[in-house]
Amino acid sequence: MTLPEGFVVVLDAKTRVVDGGRALLGGAPVTRLVRLTPRARKILQGRTVRVRDAAGAALADRLLELAIAHPYIAELPPHPDPRCTYVIPVRDRPRQLDRLLAGLGAGHEVIVVDDASADRAAIATVTRRHGARYVALPRNVGPAGARNAGLRLVRTPFVAFVDSDVVLDKDTVPTLLKHFNDPRTAVAVPRITGLRTPSSQSWIGRYENARGSLDLGARPASVQPGSYVSWVSSACLVARVDALGDGFDESMRVGEDVDLGWRMVAGGWRVRFEPSVVAAHEHRARFGAWFVRKLEYGTGAHPLAVRHPRSVAPAILAPWSAVLTVAVLAQRRWSAPVAAAVFTVTAARISRKLDVEESASLGVRLTAGGAVGSLLQTGALITRHWWPATAVGCLVSRRVRRAAVVAAVADTVLEYATSRIDLDFPRYWLAHRLDDVAYGSGVWLSALRGRSAASLLPQLRKPSSSRRKTPSNSSARSADSSSSHSS
Incomplete structure (x- = not known):
């Protein structure tokens, strides 16, 4: 499967052109140095590669594979076969469903799957008023089962799963479909932002609009475990039907979308995060419902650890950075010299x-x-995933208390200083900490239920030499990865 002629990729914002244009430094989840042959340097125009022949396709594919570049969505053509069916799982919430369907407009194939609503008649009435197909399930099977029930009825090459409490811009799904010009792309998702409603003006709603759990930021990404965007949400998710197989894992009530994305990646497919288009999600704005939902998110950690033991670690550290971190946390006289020595040796080695x-x-x-x-x-480990252990440690150790105070203040100050947040700092800080407590509690609860600490343990990832074998054709040699280190 090769990229078609006319496909365009652009270097990631953090990719550096180094060595006088002879190499690129970037990528995720591992940073790599990619040396460019003279032919590849001619194909790379500024920070853009435009596929015009086999050599350009090979270079662009290589840069996509390493997450050094991303599809330049503004210059990609519409997909030649953009037929897409919308599948909307719903349980009650007729008002939100009506709002979503009205925004989709006419001319789309839409399947509404009623996952045992209390008032089925209300859901059926809204669905039929908008000309959508209504499918009623006899019992509640959860969001994964409801999506799969709709997926089995899809006859188009693409499917868009959209939650009923989402509002879509008219360009969101058509733009995401452009990514499927890459034959290796299985899933594409937009940025999930907060929907502005009267209820979202509460302090919890304003916090969630600034730091929603489903908002993955403004930087395009190749979604991979351990990367800066490591998972996707199914609040709005467009997928290639042939790549989905049986779809979502129906045994999972939480984290089924994360599991699907990771299975796609493990199967050799690409999963794209495209923040240039958005889906607005109506967040929970009342404290009780919001806190419970955050806790529920955390309970997905253990099931994911069972299915993806190498992908669910709450932190991924290189050995050198683990040693540096331990030295800093020790807060001893030797801490600064040891940390400085580790830093110096590592910088020299990388150089x-x-x-x-x-x-x-x-x-x-x-x-x-x-x-x-x-x-x-x-x-994040101290304040979020390990907060119960941190709380106990604070009772007996002055050093743990100092580390906890620094961790609990530093991240919030950094976020507040670098983001536009419509909430005063004290309440933002409090909501952030409650967010951490709720999610961390869910992680511990799932670990206790599963009788395993796998979802709580950080992972050490050794630097890897990355001189991959390349095909004998000259285009594949255009991008030869020569070295790497854990980022």
């Missing part, structure tokens, strides 16, 4: 592996980025 003109400065910058990332992950 030697890069072997480009600006190796020294790049080594320092990459090491600094890795150190900051590790400390932020550790802070």
